[in-house]
Amino acid sequence: MIVTIEHYLVLSAILFIIGAYGVIIRKNLVIVLMSLELMLNSANLAFVAFSKALGNMTGQVFMIMTLTVAAAEVAVGLALVVAIYTHRGTLDIDVLKMLKG
Amino acid sequence: MESVLFYIFAAASVAGALLVVFHKNPIASALSLVLTLFSTAVLFIFLLAHFVAAIQILVYAGAIMVLFMFTVMFLNIREESLKFDAQNLPVKLGVLLLILFIFGYFASIGFKKSFSLNHAASLPESFGTVEGVGEVLFKDYLLPFELTSVLIVVAILGVVAIAKRGTD
Numbered sequence: 001m002i003v004t005i006e007h008y009l010v011l012s013a014i015l016f017i018i019g020a021y022g023v024i025i026r027k028n029l030v031i032v033l034m035s036l037e038l039m040l041n042s043a044n045l046a047f048v049a050f051s052k053a054l055g056n057m058t059g060q061v062f063m064i065m066t067l068t069v070a071a072a073e074v075a076v077g078l079a080l081v082v083a084i085y086t087h088r089g090t091l092d093i094d095v096l097k098m099l100k101g
Numbered sequence: 102m103e104s105v106l107f108y109i110f111a112a113a114s115v116a117g118a119l120l121v122v123f124h125k126n127p128i129a130s131a132l133s134l135v136l137t138l139f140s141t142a143v144l145f146i147f148l149l150a151h152f153v154a155a156i157q158i159l160v161y162a163g164a165i166m167v168l169f170m171f172t173v174m175f176l177n178i179r180e181e182s183l184k185f186d187a188q189n190l191p192v193k194l195g196v197l198l199l200i201l202f203i204f205g206y207f208a209s210i211g212f213k214k215s216f217s218l219n220h221a222a223s224l225p226e227s228f229g230t231v232e233g234v235g236e237v238l239f240k241d242y243l244l245p246f247e248l249t250s251v252l253i254v255v256a257i258l259g260v261v262a263i264a265k266r267g268t269d
Contacts, residue, residue: 003107008144011111013203015118015137021196022122030127030173034134037165038118041141044157052148055224057237060153064238067160068249072256074165078172079260085176 008049015042029084029091033077040070107147114140127173131166138162150229 015038022035044063051059085091117137121130138161145154227233238246 003104003147007107007111008148011114011144014115017196017200017203018115018118018122020199024192024196026122028127028178030169030176030178031121031130034121034130034169037134037161038121038137041138041161045141045144048145048148048150048153051150052224055228057228057233058241060150060229060234061238061242063150063153064156064234065242065245065249067156068252071160071165072252074168075256076259076263078168079263081172082176083263083266091176091178 005049005053009046012042012046012049015039015045027092027094029081029093029096030078032093033074033081036077037070037074040066103147107144110140110143113137114144127178128170131169131173134169135162135166138166148229149224152229152231152234 019035019038019042022038023032026032026035044066047059047063047066049059051057051063081091084096088096090096114137117133117135117140120133121137124130124133138157142154142157142162145151145157225233227236
């Protein structure tokens with residue numbers, strides 16, 4: 001059985017849905033960030049799959065860009081996590097509702 | 102052979118993703134995320150994207166995961182209960198509907214085989230290598246590539262500003 005692009009796209013969709021479910025359902029802020037990484041990773045998989053299918057390396061270049069954005073996002077997000085935890089003593093996003101710090 | 106390996110690593114990545122979302126312990130979630138990212142890197146090698154696979158392991162599974170582990174251990178986050186309140190029920194149902202819609206989309210039109218992934222003969226020799234990706238990156242996408250360095254500088258400044266305010 002030949003592995004086609006549809007296999008990779010279905011896998012990418014499954015990973016994206018799991019990540020979106022984690023972002024919506026989990027209460028811990030760190031796990032929410034991890035689920036965001038899952039979603040970005042699944043988008044990367046779709047980019048690279050299309051890059052192979054179309055014989056065009058632009059998809060891989062965009063994967064590198066996404067990786068850069070993910071790294072910056074995680075750095076800022078985890079700095080915010082540490083600041084929130086030292087300030088409020090919790091990471092439960094149901095508790096962190098107030099806009100006024 | 103390739104399809105067997107594809108199914109093995111696809112199953113590993115899905116299992117890792119499920120463990121990330123459904124495990125109580127944040128450390129176990131972080132390690133499961135490493136499993137998912139490694140399996141995805143193997144799939145990148147199947148897709149002839151060798152440079153991207155190496156970057157995936159170095160940056161994602163190396164740097165970003167160390168950052169996650171450091172934060173979880175630094176803050177000493179406890180295990181949480183996975184019981185969700187009833188007010189989340191509409192959200193759960195909405196996500197299930199999303200799953201059904203996306204799977205319905207793939208089932209209806211996605212599986213009509215429009216083009217196959219296996220025409221490696223038409224690909225250039227340097228496909229997916231450092232040479233090929235670098236040529237595209239530094240010729241066609243030079244400006245976006247330089248702008249990402251601006252993004253990194255902004256991220257560094259933001260992190261330093263947030264961390265300084267936390268200590269004051």
